Amino acid sequence: MVIYDCIKKDLYRYAGKSDLKSFLFYYFKSEGFKFSVWLRLCYFLRLKKITKYTIFPLCKIFYKHYKYKFGYDISYSCEIGPGLLLFHISGIVLSPKKIGKNATISQCTTVGMTIKDGIKNFPVIGDNVYLAPGSKVIGGITIGNNVTVGANCVVNSSIPNNAVAVGIPARIISYEGASDYINNPI
Numbered sequence: 702m703v704i705y706d707c708i709k710k711d712l713y714r715y716a717g718k719s720d721l722k723s724f725l726f727y728y729f730k731s732e733g734f735k736f737s738v739w740l741r742l743c744y745f746l747r748l749k750k751i752t753k754y755t756i757f758p759l760c761k762i763f764y765k766h767y768k769y770k771f772g773y774d775i776s777y778s779c780e781i782g783p784g785l786l787l788f789h790i791s792g793i794v795l796s797p798k799k800i801g802k803n804a805t806i807s808q809c810t811t812v813g814m815t816i817k818d819g820i821k822n823f824p825v826i827g828d829n830v831y832l833a834p835g836s837k838v839i840g841g842i843t844i845g846n847n848v849t850v851g852a853n854c855v856v857n858s859s860i861p862n863n864a865v866a867v868g869i870p871a872r873i874i875s876y877e878g879a880s881d882y883i884n885n886p887i
Contacts, residue, residue: 704745710783710887711737714803717885732771733787739764740785743777782828784887789834797838801828801846803886805879808834815840827862831882847878 709719715734716723727734743764746757764777772791775781779795782802787793792809800812810832814823822841830844835853838844842859850856851867860866863878 704741707741707745707783708738710802711741711785713887714784714786714805714885732767732790733773736764736767736771736773736775737785737787739767740775740777740781744779744781747777786884796823798823798825800826801830803829803883805831805883807832807836810834810836812838829879829883829886831879833882847880849877849879849882 711734712724712727713719715727715731728738729735739760742760743757746752746760768774772793773787774794776796779797779800781800781804784803786805788805789808793806794811794813795806796814797812804826812824812826812832814821816822824838824840824842824844826838826844827846827848829847831849832838833850833852833854836850837855838850839855839857842856844850844856844860845862845864847863848860849865850860850871851865853869854867854871855869856866856871858871860871860873863876864873865875865877866873
């Protein structure tokens, strides 16, 4: 996948279309989309030798500026599928091994690693996942495809496909999935 396609698919999640007018509108209106543009640029530009030493350092400055301004702690080296949607600003901390396509992340959400016997364990998050406000996904676990993690839920064990998990610790209450929460899927 190339930078243009990834940003275009992220925009589609916000606007339901991916034209230049929508890009400009959402770039200046939505903090989440603005941040994801710089996140994507840094992710792709660091991979090629010519851009790594030319354009990437400038993009990294903008990325860091918006990271601290909006309160998103998401590493540009993290593999995140197309269609990322960041709702609201502040308190989003993501350090997974991988996130699939059509991820919807709400405010005050943490996806973090654990260290056990000196080994770092990162979560893997599938496609079409909705992480509600305040949700926590911790450790070397797998969140399946089409999963909803409820508000203030703490997930420390794997969740199967199509599950809806709530509570502390997380427990599955249904298998209705996340389709109601994934707007404009790609």
